[in-house]
Amino acid sequence: MPENPPLLSRVADSVYWMARYIERAENVARYIGVNLNLQLDLPMEPNQQWQPLIDTSGDTEEFKKRFGEATQATVIEFLTYDLANTNSIASCLRFARENARSVREAISSEMWTQVNSMYLDMQMQRRVPDPRQLHEILRSIRLGCHLFQGITDATMSHGEAWHFARLGRKLERADKTSRILDVKYFILLPSTRVVGTPYDDIHWAAVLKSVSGFSMYRKKHGRLVPSEIVDFLLMDREFPRSIRFCVHSADESLHAITGSPVGTFMYPSEQVMGLLRAELDFTPVERILAGGLHEYLDSLQEKMNTVDSCILNDFATPVAQSQVAGAHAD
Amino acid sequence: MRFDAYQTQGFRDEMFDDAGVVRPEARLLLDTIESLEEGQLLQCQRAAERLLLQMGITFNVYGDSAGAERIFPFDLIPRIVRAEEWEWIERGLKQRIHALNEFIHDIYHDQKILKDKIIPEEVVFSATFYRPQCAGINPPRRIWCHITGTDLVRHADGNIYVLEDNLRVPSGVSYVLENRDLMKRTFPQVFEGLRVRPVDDYPSNLLEMLESIAPPGTADKPTVVLLTPGMYNSAYFEHSFLAQQMGIQLVEGRDLAVQDDTVWMRTTKGLRKVDVIYRRIDDDFMDPLAFREDSLLGVPGLLDAYRAGKVALANAPGNGVADDKVVYAYVPDMIRYYMGEDAILYNVPTFLCWRDKDRQHVLENLDKLVVKAANEAGGYGMLVGPHSTVEEQKEFAARINANPRNYIAQPTLALSRVPTVIDDHFEGRHVDLRPYILYGKDIKVLPGGLTRVALRRGSLVVNSSQGGGSKDTWVLAAAVGEGSNA
Numbered sequence: 001m002p003e004n005p006p007l008l009s010r011v012a013d014s015v016y017w018m019a020r021y022i023e024r025a026e027n028v029a030r031y032i033g034v035n036l037n038l039q040l041d042l043p044m045e046p047n048q049q050w051q052p053l054i055d056t057s058g059d060t061e062e063f064k065k066r067f068g069e070a071t072q073a074t075v076i077e078f079l080t081y082d083l084a085n086t087n088s089i090a091s092c093l094r095f096a097r098e099n100a101r102s103v104r105e106a107i108s109s110e111m112w113t114q115v116n117s118m119y120l121d122m123q124m125q126r127r128v129p130d131p132r133q134l135h136e137i138l139r140s141i142r143l144g145c146h147l148f149q150g151i152t153d154a155t156m157s158h159g160e161a162w163h164f165a166r167l168g169r170k171l172e173r174a175d176k177t178s179r180i181l182d183v184k185y186f187i188l189l190p191s192t193r194v195v196g197t198p199y200d201d202i203h204w205a206a207v208l209k210s211v212s213g214f215s216m217y218r219k220k221h222g223r224l225v226p227s228e229i230v231d232f233l234l235m236d237r238e239f240p241r242s243i244r245f246c247v248h249s250a251d252e253s254l255h256a257i258t259g260s261p262v263g264t265f266m267y268p269s270e271q272v273m274g275l276l277r278a279e280l281d282f283t284p285v286e287r288i289l290a291g292g293l294h295e296y297l298d299s300l301q302e303k304m305n306t307v308d309s310c311i312l313n314d315f316a317t318p319v320a321q322s323q324v325a326g327a328h329a330d
Numbered sequence: 331m332r333f334d335a336y337q338t339q340g341f342r343d344e345m346f347d348d349a350g351v352v353r354p355e356a357r358l359l360l361d362t363i364e365s366l367e368e369g370q371l372l373q374c375q376r377a378a379e380r381l382l383l384q385m386g387i388t389f390n391v392y393g394d395s396a397g398a399e400r401i402f403p404f405d406l407i408p409r410i411v412r413a414e415e416w417e418w419i420e421r422g423l424k425q426r427i428h429a430l431n432e433f434i435h436d437i438y439h440d441q442k443i444l445k446d447k448i449i450p451e452e453v454v455f456s457a458t459f460y461r462p463q464c465a466g467i468n469p470p471r472r473i474w475c476h477i478t479g480t481d482l483v484r485h486a487d488g489n490i491y492v493l494e495d496n497l498r499v500p501s502g503v504s505y506v507l508e509n510r511d512l513m514k515r516t517f518p519q520v521f522e523g524l525r526v527r528p529v530d531d532y533p534s535n536l537l538e539m540l541e542s543i544a545p546p547g548t549a550d551k552p553t554v555v556l557l558t559p560g561m562y563n564s565a566y567f568e569h570s571f572l573a574q575q576m577g578i579q580l581v582e583g584r585d586l587a588v589q590d591d592t593v594w595m596r597t598t599k600g601l602r603k604v605d606v607i608y609r610r611i612d613d614d615f616m617d618p619l620a621f622r623e624d625s626l627l628g629v630p631g632l633l634d635a636y637r638a639g640k641v642a643l644a645n646a647p648g649n650g651v652a653d654d655k656v657v658y659a660y661v662p663d664m665i666r667y668y669m670g671e672d673a674i675l676y677n678v679p680t681f682l683c684w685r686d687k688d689r690q691h692v693l694e695n696l697d698k699l700v701v702k703a704a705n706e707a708g709g710y711g712m713l714v715g716p717h718s719t720v721e722e723q724k725e726f727a728a729r730i731n732a733n734p735r736n737y738i739a740q741p742t743l744a745l746s747r748v749p750t751v752i753d754d755h756f757e758g759r760h761v762d763l764r765p766y767i768l769y770g771k772d773i774k775v776l777p778g779g780l781t782r783v784a785l786r787r788g789s790l791v792v793n794s795s796q797g798g799g800s801k802d803t804w805v806l807a808a809a810v811g812e813g814s815n816a
Contacts (some may be wrong), residue, residue, distance in 0.1 A: 169774055
């Protein structure tokens with residue numbers, strides 16, 4: 001059998017980011033949608049629900065500087081259409097498409113057509129104040145991203161480039177789940193301690209829906225119990241958006257790329273990913289809650305960032321080339 | 331939509347004869363189009379344009395903000411070429427490419443053609459794309475022009491003329507393949523009953539050619555890459571398309587490095603050796619050590635690796651010497667000199683302004699002639715006499731006098747026309763034809779090529795940067811009885 005041709009570092013980098021940006025767009029679209037729903041259920045100031053969304057995205061400072069107060073209108077503008085916000089849906093689709101365009105020969109033409117269509121649709125979108133229409137737009141973005149992922153899995157050979165895409169997708173997903181959990185838990189915990197009103201359930205349901213996890217959680221745990229929700233989103237072995245699940249599949253892809261067996265390492269990225277995986281495998285949720293969930297999630301995000309930069313260092317940065325090259329050049 | 335009101339307006343038309351009667355080879359096409367329901371053709375046309383955008387078949391416009399992309403307009407009415415006419419064009423192109431290749435090799439080696447005074451040496455040495463750096467280089471198989479995109483036009487006299495040879499980095503072949511694909515997807519009924527020669531095997535032929543020029547001693551399956559200036563280049567779509575169709579890697583200068591005269595690409599598993607580079611980057615920008623040192627797009631040391639025979643380049647650097655429009659005028663002489671044959675395809679009669687007599691004639695007839703800078707392409711640096719103002723003519727007269735070597739003039743050709751969908755009816759628009767020729771183990775001509783069409787009324791400029799579009803080109807397969815149509 002002919003050997004697979006080697007993957008250009010630049011292509012690996014672009015495929016990784018293409019997948020990350022699609023995943024990011026999907027997540028942003030989902031949690032704006034959940035928030036729009038949530039607002040209909042909660043008897044409070046209409047704008048009170050929107051600040052946490054900005055916090056989730058990690059762009060609180062930038063938002064404040066440019067928009068001031070978080071209202072439905074400003075948050076939707078910032079997260080959906082604003083091209084100056086590099087994490088808005090419009091920006092994510094643009095970057096995903098730019099990356100895809102720079103590696104068109106490495107991905108399938110169906111993938112390219114899908115990401116290009118989403119980008120063109122978004123470009124043609126006009127701001128819609130009507131929440132019903134906005135729902136439809138967000139839904140089509142989410143479906144478009146799912147479709148892209150499905151097309152990727154069904155039309156692209158599951159070789160090295162595909163594993164880089166999967167790596168990007170899973171790390172992005174783990175990151176987003178951790179952020180949603182962090183922000184929501186931080187806000188919700190005090191109120192759940194005070195009293196179990198019906199609104200607690202609504203809130204916790206919203207957290208789960210933000211990661212499409214509501215019905216899967218129900219199946220497994222039944223009642224909405226905060227500690228069990230944390231356990232589900234952090235550690236569940238089967239739910240595809242739990243952090244542990246994401247890290248496991250990212251780790252598999254990383255080892256598929258390097259060729260070294262899972263549980264061993266040749267590259268720094270494999271080492272830090274392995275440590276992260278072990279931590280998620282063996283830490284009981286009670287200990288995490290006792291030590292403070294926010295602190296734990298903070299350190300988790302830091303570790304995921306380290307994984308990300310190690311991957312880029314190991315495979316995508318020309319500087320590292322000479323070292324790796326030494327082993328292969330002769 | 332019907333052709334009843336269509337007028338050839340005294341122009342040579344590819345679909346109708348001078349009496350306005352449809353040509354036999356286009357009869358079936360005309361019947362099919364006229365039998366369509368009202369509005370169906372326009373629907374197909376719009377569907378095609380939508381598809382182009384969705385598939386991202388776009389080109390970037392220089393001078394526009396980075397990343398601005400446009401579709402290259404596509405017209406549904408194809409240009410049809412009869413089998414026996416094509417057979418003649420193909421023979422002519424093969425002959426021409428063979429002679430041009432001999433010429434380029436000769437120029438960078440013994441220069442016999444100069445010593446024998448067939449072509450004045452000052453013409454060759456003053457050509458902008460003559461590269462003294464390439465002297466003595468022996469490219470694999472002695473081939474210098476691997477991929478050529480010759481521009482052909484049909485004049486009012488019915489003859490086909492070669493307008494330009496385009497030896498350096500010809501583009502547009504991806505549109506040939508995509509146009510055909512688009513036609514089949516949006517307008518399949520028109521193919522029924524016609525034997526249109528397929529074009530789909532171009533990528534395979536291109537890859538086979540590229541593999542065939544791998545340096546001696548290369549492994550069984552050479553590593554072939556396509557070198558692009560990057561995604562902001564106007565032809566980036568084509569670069570990625572061809573790389574994808576051939577299943578080879580699309581690389582940028584920064585992906586490559588030269589060590590010990592060997593070219594390597596940076597991969598996730600370290601450096602890997604590269605054997606053949608289909609470079610879609612001009613000589614000037616290819617290697618900052620050998621050519622323009624301010625180029626950020628190229629690969630330092632690439633020309634040394636090439637000279638050392640460690641890597642093959644297609645097209646060969648330096649072959650642009652024959653793209654000079656003054657050198658062009660001597661191609662029939664080259665064919666006679668190297669092959670002992672008369673040229674099969676006509677050259678456009680060309681006045682060379684460095685000759686006093688020619689210049690005199692040109693300056694006196696600026697309102698009738700087409701004046702071209704010897705080294706420009708893309709429709710730039712050109713004066714179309716009959717369409718020009720006195721002001722423009724004066725400006726060109728000054729330019730010619732300042733630098734006679736750099737200007738040639740040709741009679742204004744009345745390019746033939748093809749019916750084209752304009753709004754809701756057909757109008758004649760001028761076309762040219764760019765066939766693509768591959769030179770590897772042998773010379774292969776893609777049946778048809780890119781028919782470019784000047785969409786602006788009356789315009790003779792078909793370039794995409796100046797309001798041009800394209801059409802599918804149908805070369806009909808020879809069939810029993812078809813000869814009687816001639």
